[in-house]
Amino acid sequence: MALVTAPEFPEIPVSRLPEDAVLLDVREDDEWAAGHAPDAVHIPMTTLAERLDEVPDGDPVYVICRSGGRSARVTSYLNGNGWDAVNVEGGMSMWERLGKPLVSETADPPQVI
Structure with a gap:
């Protein structure tokens, strides 16, 4: 039997997010431009360390990426630093x-890439 850790x-x-969730989208610029949640704040994971003052106020802040890997790393980092x-x-x-x-920053219909 495999050991499962929390x-x-x-x-x-996603299905349990509160209506008033404060979303931080950590995907790259091209992903954001193609399609994102209407009220999300965009700070790519690759620039987060130098843009910490832009992390939105939320209790809590919900961190999102394309599938959950990058956002998991950012969530761990933010929690370790007081958020x-x-x-x-x-x-x-x-x-x-x-x-x-979804909304898009381009003329194309919004989509997640």
Whole structure:
């Protein structure tokens, strides 16, 4: 039997996000431009360390990426540095699958890439 350990960070599935969730999207610029949640704040994971003053106020801040890997790392980092952060399990891929609203920064229809 395999040993199962709990994650080192809190998680919530997209389907259980509160309506008023403060979302931090940590995907790259091209991913964000293609499609994102309407009220999310965008800080790519690769620039987070130098942009910590831009992390939105939230209790907690819900961190999202495409599938949950990058956001899990950012959630762990933020929690280790004084924030109350929760990873969004399934990420924007699940967001799109569930038919949640998307907006785009391009003229194309919004999509998760």
